[in-house]
Amino acid sequence: MSTNDTDRYEAAAHAMQTGVLAEMHREGVPAEHLDDRTSTGRKHLRVGVNSALVGQAAIASLLIAKGIFTIEEYTAALADEMEKEQRLYEDQLGVKLR
Structure with missing residues (x-):
């Protein structure tokens, strides 16, 4: 990954994390569930799930575009x-x- 792509990914991942937190605040999630310092905090878990889904989508998109399947x-x-x-x-x- 080029430095530019790494920077783009990190900026977008940070924005996604901010979006998750903003959405959770809007939904009225109790503050104790927003604690990102623990692996069981809802924000931490949602960011992890979102990141995994993005990675999986990127792999599938690339393989489809290359005609692998x-x-x-x-x-x-x-x-x-x-x-x-x-x-x-x-x-x-x-x-x-x-």
């Missing part, structure tokens, strides 16, 4: 993996979730 193949694989995750929870909980 199509959006249709990606969507099918995504559905397959989510169904695996569903079955995992069904097995752990001993219930059918759908």
